[in-house]
Amino acid sequence: MRKIKQTFTFVLMTILFFMMLYHPESAKADSFGSFSVKAIIPENQINKNLSYFDLRLSPLETQTIQILVTNSSKEPIVAHLALNAAATGSNGVIIYSRSDIRDESLITSIDDVAKLETPEVEVAAESSVYVNIDIQMPEDSFDGVILGGIVVTANPEKKETATDESTQSVQIVNEYAYTIGLKISENDNYVKPNLNLTSIQPELVNYHTSIIAGIQNDQPIIMSQMSISGEIYTQNASELLYEAALNPASMAPNSTLGFVIDCGNQTLEPGIYRLKLKALWENDEWEWDQEFKITATEASLINEEAVGQVSNTNHSYWLIVLLIIFLIAAIAIIAYLIGRKRRQKKDSRSNDRR
Numbered sequence: 001m002r003k004i005k006q007t008f009t010f011v012l013m014t015i016l017f018f019m020m021l022y023h024p025e026s027a028k029a030d031s032f033g034s035f036s037v038k039a040i041i042p043e044n045q046i047n048k049n050l051s052y053f054d055l056r057l058s059p060l061e062t063q064t065i066q067i068l069v070t071n072s073s074k075e076p077i078v079a080h081l082a083l084n085a086a087a088t089g090s091n092g093v094i095i096y097s098r099s100d101i102r103d104e105s106l107i108t109s110i111d112d113v114a115k116l117e118t119p120e121v122e123v124a125a126e127s128s129v130y131v132n133i134d135i136q137m138p139e140d141s142f143d144g145v146i147l148g149g150i151v152v153t154a155n156p157e158k159k160e161t162a163t164d165e166s167t168q169s170v171q172i173v174n175e176y177a178y179t180i181g182l183k184i185s186e187n188d189n190y191v192k193p194n195l196n197l198t199s200i201q202p203e204l205v206n207y208h209t210s211i212i213a214g215i216q217n218d219q220p221i222i223m224s225q226m227s228i229s230g231e232i233y234t235q236n237a238s239e240l241l242y243e244a245a246l247n248p249a250s251m252a253p254n255s256t257l258g259f260v261i262d263c264g265n266q267t268l269e270p271g272i273y274r275l276k277l278k279a280l281w282e283n284d285e286w287e288w289d290q291e292f293k294i295t296a297t298e299a300s301l302i303n304e305e306a307v308g309q310v311s312n313t314n315h316s317y318w319l320i321v322l323l324i325i326f327l328i329a330a331i332a333i334i335a336y337l338i339g340r341k342r343r344q345k346k347d348s349r350s351n352d353r354r
Contacts, residue, residue, distance in 0.1 A: 034073035035154045037178040040066040040130070052181035055135075059186065063135045067150060067180055071123040079121050079154045081131060083182075085109045086147040088217070088257040090205075092228070092249025096149025096179045105218035106254035110148025110182060113137055123154075135184070143189040144220025147253050153177040191221045193284055198256060200275055200292040202268055202302055209263040209306050211242065213277055216256045223251040227280040230261050235272040235291065267303050270296040 039053055042065055046054045053065060071077045086094050087101045102109060117132035133150065154176055199214035211232055217223055229245040244261040251257055259277070277288045 034071065035077060035176055036070045037152045037180060038068045039180045040068060054183045057137050057184055057186060059137055059141045060139055061137045065133050066130050068128055068130055069123055069152060070128040072126060074125050076122060076124050077154045079123055079152050081116050081119055082151045083111050083114055083116055084149055084151055085111065086149065086252035088251045088255040090258045090260050092246040094250050094252045096151055103254045103256055105216065108138060108146055110146050113146060114182065141186055143187060144191045145253055146184045148182050149179045150182055151177060151179050191219050193221060193223060193281060194219055195279055195286045197277060197288045197290060202294050202298050204302050204305050205260050207306060208265045209268050209302055211261045213259045213275060214256050215259050215279065217251040218254060220253040222253060223281050228259060230259060230275060230277045232261055233274040235274055237274050265306055268294055268299040270294055270299045
């Protein structure tokens with residue numbers, strides 16, 4: 001029985017070891033608790049219950065607004081600031097994380113009217129620092145909204161980091177980010193919504209062959225609670241090949257959503273296809289029915305990368321399969337040892353009777 005217990009203990013410890021490898025993030029202890037950012041809401045805020053800026057200004061008006069960066073840890077931090085125009089992520093969420101996206105329909109961006117006092121500020125341990133953002137409205141009036149985000153990232157105070165020349169490894173420092181929205185308007189005039197289908201392209205998304213449809217909101221309005229659905233057919237629309245939907249979805253003003261239709265990593269074949277796309281928002285509806293072509297070169301490049309890569313999902317799948325096989329084998333070994341022990345006892349009793 002001692003051998004059986006040792007075997008069972010070994011199996012259990014091995015399974016726990018693999019589970020720890022499968023969930024490496026469980027050991028992470030960092031949190032946002034020591035770093036926070038707060039908007040100092042001004043008098044011209046439209047809704048003072050909001051935690052982000054929603055300002056009403058006039059042409060040529062100037063204003064300075066503030067955010068408060070707080071460091072509650074016992075070590076100094078360096079906060080890095082950026083002011084980014086709002087964009088739309090492929091999952092139908094408004095994002096502020098990129099500064100290199102500017103839609104061709106955007107006339108006045110947030111960084112055209114607002115400027116950060118500084119791109120970087122040091123915050124001492126257990127203290128706070130105010131950071132100014134200066135706003136200068138353009139001369140020409142506009143309807144709709146200008147939307148952006150003040151992105152603040154923080155990491156420990158800059159220090160010299162040793163580099164192991166033999167392995168060329170460097171220390172990785174975690175960064176934490178907060179975003180405070182900044183919305184500016186001049187009036188409540190109605191703006192008629194409009195969407196455009198700007199592109200249809202085959203691409204590789206998360207190692208999956210996909211078709212991406214570019215849907216552009218070319219008006220300075222926020223479109224939330226949208227419903228978008230798309231279907232890919234053969235050229236004569238006789239066979240449905242792939243489909244996708246987003247509900248609900250949101251779009252930032254003057255931005256383009258890359259609507260992804262996942263092809264399930266199936267091999268893309270060159271040829272002509274048909275996209276049927278529908279978008280709904282409040283009382284407005286848009287529909288498109290458009291042919292597009294996948295060239296032999298596009299198909300070859302995407303298929304080669306899709307087939308040649310192994311995704312994290314596949315890693316997880318095979319790890320689970322191996323764990324199950326290992327567990328079954330361990331149970332079989334334990335059952336065999338128990339059975340052998342019982343047979344030995346039975347044989348021993350038989351010999352004693354003789």
